[in-house]
Amino acid sequence: MRLRRLARRRPASPSSESSLEPVAGRRNEVVAWSGADPLRPERRLRWRDHFSLTENLLHLPHLTDRHDGLRVAQLSDVHVGQATSDVRIRRAVEAVNSEAPDLVFLTGDYVTHSPKPLPRVRDVLSGLKGQVFVVLGNHDHQVNAPYLRESFERLGYTVLQNEHRVVHVKGAPVTVLGVDDGRTGRDDVEATFRGAPESGTRLVLAHTPPTVDKLPAHAGLVQFSGHTHGGQFIVQGLTEAIFRRAGQPYIRGHYHVRGNQLYVNRGLGFGFGGPYLRRGSEPEVAFFTLRAQAHVAVAS
Template sequence: MDRFGRRQFLKGAALLGAAGAAGLVPAASSAAEPRLPDTDPVTFEVPGLDPAHDGLRIAQLSDLHVGPRTPSATVRAAIEDANAFAPDLVVLTGDYLSHSRRELAAMRDLLGGLVAPTIAVLGNHDVWVDPDGAAGALKGHGYEVLENGWTSIRLRGAPLHVVGVGDHLTRRDDVQRAVKGLPAGAAPLVLAHGPRTADKLRHLERPMVCLSGHTHGGQINIPILTPLFLASVAREPYVRGRYQLGAVQLYVNRGIGMSGIRVRVNASPEVTLATLRRAEPA
C-alpha cells in the first residue's frame, strides 16, 4: 500500500483509534493470526472475446509480500489454490517484496511451482526495493514480466492479448506505450498493480478487463471509516472487488500478504479465480 507521510499516518491512526474505541476492531492477537487465502470466483462478460476463449480460466495472485509479516505457508497455499483451479493462465499483479533486497531469496524459494503459463507486473514495493531483482526472480521461475507493453499468448488455440502497465504510485504507468501496436478490435486482459490505472484505461474507450491489487482490500476494513480513509488520504477510490469504468471492467484483488502491520480485519487474503465469458452483441 501507499507510503504515507506523518500527517497522513496521524489521520489514519485517528480513524482506526476511533474504530477501536467503538469496539469495531477485534483484538490484535486474534486479528493477526495467519489465515489461509479465500478462493473468490468471479466471471467477466467480455465483448469481442474470441469464441475460443469463452470459459477461459485465469487465476490471479497479488501482493504476496514475502518476508517476516507474511507466513510462508500462506504464500504456498495461495500457489496451491491457483494450481487447483486448473487455470489456462496465471497472472501476478505486483508487490512480491516488502522492504529489503534480502527478500529476493524468499521470492526465489516460495514463488515457484505455478503450472500454467504465468505473466506478471511489478508493484510499488518492488520498485522501491529492487525492480530488476524482483523481475529477475520471476523470470527465473519462467514467468513473463511486462512493464508498459503487451504480449500475445496462444490459449485454447487462439491468441489472448495481455497488457502489462507499470506501477501507478511510482509513476511508471504509461498506458499509451503499453497498448501501442495492440490490434484493433482485440479485447485485452490488462494487468496493473494500482487500481487507479483503470482511470487512464477508460479513456481508450475499448472493452477490456483490468486485474489489479495494491489496496489489500483495505486490510483493516471498517465500514465507512476505511473507505473514507482510502478516498480522502490515500486518494484510492477502488478498494476491493468489481468496478465498471466505462468499457473497463476493473477487479481489485485483496492480496495475500502484508507489508506493514500484521493484521487483517474484514479483508482476508484472496486468490481470484476468474472466468472469461463471451458477451453476445446486443
C-alpha cells in the same frame, strides 16, 4: 489428501462512488484448508496460513469465441517476509495449480521494505503451472525491481513493464497488456498499448487500480489490480473515505469504469499473525471465468 470446507459469503461492496457498479455474477467462496499438510507436520493449518478463494464471472463484450469459458487465476500483494506466512504462499500456489487455469496473473508487491526476503520470492512463488504473467508494484520498485524481474524470468514467467504480449490460448490469440506501477510514476499506458491488437481478447495487468482511469475508454477491457489489500482494516464508511481522499476510490472487488472493467484483488499478504493487522479483508486468491457478453442473460 486435501479437503475443502466451503462456506457462502456475501460479496464485498465496491466503493459507493455513483459512477461505479458491481459486475453481475460475482460469487465468493471461503476455503478453510484442513487435513494433512505436506508443508508442515501439524495436522491442522495455523490461523495465519489461511486465505480465501474467490470465484468470479466476467462478461466481456469483445471476447473471442474460443475464449468463452477461459480461466484466469490472480495472486497479488504477496509481501514475502515476516508479514506473510511462507506456508500460506505455498498453499496459494498449490490452490492455483489445482485449478489448472489457462492464465496466471501476478499483480505486484512481492516484498515490502527490506531486501532480505528477495531470494525467497523465487522460492515461494516457483512452480506455478501454465502461462504466468507478472507486473511489479510500488514496493518492488522501492526495494529492487531489476532483481525481481530477473528472478521471475528465471522461473519462466513473463514480466511486463509497459509492454504487451500476444499468446495463443485455446487456439486463439490473447493480448496481455502489463502497465508498470502508477504509484511510483512508472506507468505508461500509451507505450503498453503501442502496436497491440485493437480487438479480440485483451486483458490488462496493473498493480494500482486507478490505472483503469487511463485506459482507452469504452474499449471492453478488463484490468486486474491489487495494491489496496481490500482496504486492509475495514471500518465501515471510514476506510472508504480515507482511500478516496488518498486517490484510491477502487478498494476491492469489481467495478465498471469508463466502459471497461476492473477487479481489485485483496492480496495474499499481511495480517493473520504478521505485524500488519487485517480486519474485514481476508487474504485472497482470485479465480475468473471469462464469458462472452451474449451469455449475460443466461448467467444472470
